[in-house]
Amino acid sequence: MLGAIISGKVADIIGRRGALWFAELLLIIGWLAIAFAKGVWWLIVGRLLLGFSTGVQTYVSIVYLAETIPPNIRGGFTMASQFMACAGIAVMFSFGNIIPWRFLALIGTIPCIIQLIGLFFVPESPRWLANVGRQKELEASLQWLRGKETDISQEAAEIQDCNQSLYKQPISRFQELLETRYARPVSIGVGLSFLLPWGGSNGVLLYASSIFDTAGCNVGIATTTMSFIQIPFSVLGVLLMDKFGRRPLLMVDLAGACLGGLLIGVGFLLQDLKLPVDLSATTVFVGMQMFFAFYAFGAGLPFVIIAEVFPMNIKGTAGSLAAFINYLNSWIVAYVFNFLFKWSSAGAFFIFSIIYALLILFVLKMLPETKKKSLEEIQALWTQEVH
Template identity: 45%
Template sequence: MATRQHKDIEKGGDNKAHEDLKAPFIDNTSKNVNRSPETDQNGSIKMALLSTAVAVCGSTEFGACVGFSAPAQFAICKELDLSVAEYSLFGSIITIGAMIGAITSGRIADTIGRKRAMALSSVICIGGWLAIFLAMGSVLLDTGRFFTGYGIGIFTFAVPVYIAEIAPKELRGGLTTLNQFMIVTGSSISFLLGTVVSWRTLALFTGLSPCILLLAGLFFIPESPRWLAKEGHKDEFEQALRTLRGPKANISAEAKEIYESILALQALPQTRVSDLFEPEYIKPVFIAVGLMVCQQSGGINGIGFYASETFIFSGLKSGKVGTIAYALIQIPITIVGMVLLDKSGRRILLLISSFGTCLGCFITGTAFFLKDHHIILEWIPFLAVSGVLIFIASFSIGMGAIPWLIMSEIFPLHIKGTAGSLVCIVNWLGAWVVSYSFNFLLNWSPAGTFWLFAGFGVLNIGFVAKLVPETKGKSLEEIQASINS
């Protein structure tokens, strides 16, 4: 019944309601039809960039959280006398918190708005970092790590969705990719500072700074116009859209497009998880969930959380050199991915990324195999580090950012909260499995561990090639209309 109503409205079934919704936005903006395209573009870019810069402070926080465990591992284990199993729990419990945060993230963002969801996440993360800073044993340490995980679980949904909803379609790919770039930046800052400061100082500096910046910045940016329209806040919707597009911009066409989508969605009932498996939604859900499985099955959270240990296993006397190289390579490669995203497209970068992560894991696994059989031992550290660096470079150019970008693009607005939560849960469940088991797998067989990840990389290439659509250069409404066509 709901599906038939949706289709009737899209065909113009309820014209009076349709005109009532459109009229205020067409009337109020028609006087600006003769605006300069250059003025429109400049106004749009300025506010879109500012709003994105504030939002991605949450991404920096995300990176700081996941990057903290690698450089802090040996100092924390020594000071608090933690075993490998206890530190594996500390390293991975962030994913449990993030999983719970993911369950609630969509509903929170849909209920209180994208801005308030990011503010709530920041406050929770601040509390978690303070607990880690003050910890004198594993209980408070794990509690703080859990709460930072819960906070970034909300960020994983709220940040990319907010950026996708406020960005002009020609900038959406690049701006949304800033989410991954700042995750990488936050992680790299943690890796680099962790080599020169104590773990408590690292927790205080890298953990609190992004949250404080985000809370301050939220006062200067608008709420998502699409969320305001969905909630029926017409005046606030127009004001937010004008703020984002510039005071002289003609917003009538975009407002009409958004409201046509909202009008169709209003006829549909509130979604439940079971609704995601209806025929009209199953394909985008399968694509988004599949991409998150691809992202995690390559081993990123095990390799990233315990990079120092991996380098020491390879034969390096200290993991610092490899850790610094790991941190430095992420940022320039992520920038390359951002530049290419709206030029080459999403699918080709995902294919390149999947192949590169597979190759990197295969090289590292081979290095450990040679070490186990005492073959060319002097080359083992070089091969292992090279494989890890190829892996992280390849991950950064595509598989890190693009699954989140596509997730924010392919779901209709009325199921975005429910579907987004499901996708984030899958992502964080995979992150927990990999991050908790990685130390045990490494003790079992370093070569087997990395070859296992390489095998998943081969499967990932097939998934992307067969099922992932190209979304470059399309509006959100165009993507959602075409994905089931």
């Protein structure tokens, strides 16, 4: 949570690339502390470093992609990070029981080292460079990103014009979050960050083995299936993102998770009614696979949307706030999930399904489509609403 709340400010001060470099370095140190731990304090420090740096990396990486990739392919590329996360979960679930944990921690350093080295060969975000007044570097960065033969003059001018219009009123960034012109983007970002964790995904993921065991499923088969089913669905989300847009895909994602939660709740209700174990176990198994399939399908979507809707001059502050709210509520849900599940296994999932249904209404009411729109065009949407 601490990493999340400072992520935007760190990215605003040292740049998107600098913040990612900082996060990757801490991730490597954290994994090495765990791999070569000589006592419990090494493990605690390693876990703290991993949590802090993940909080920084999660938001900043999405912002960097959103600010550098052309609008027509931005969604798919940004969502690809979710595919990699799902692939990582699949690897950990599959090999966690057969590979020593110290060696597993060393494996965790490999993608971090690759990205740390790779960051030396990519440019800084042109929009951040415009934000700090580095015009020549902005043009060089944009030229590298779009190709040597591409005319970047119009895009560079649009970035500069939008950046200048945002700074006509020099007031503090926290004040700006309360301005009428930012009411809708802040409501969207904070609203999604607050409501989505209460769909229970983090708690369900952490307690997946216990849920399957309580339902009478084969835990090994069920968790392995759950981890691998996420990969094709996350690939599907990447492929469909720029074809159908954020809004419809998020609604499909929420509807699928809602239905999956209902099936899990029905399965445990059948168990409470003392109906055949195979029926309740199968219903829970199918519901869990559906729940996590749609989780993988659209789990990265909220961060894509948050990175797109916030204007440059509040992106750091608003993004940090949204990320912090997301992590805080995810932690609360993970903490209370076990108590809620013991109170009523069926009732817990019915509650989660109701929250997903409310989220569908929230998306219908609040979220505009941002597919193939430049970040400057998205900013113009909020200006038009105010006027």
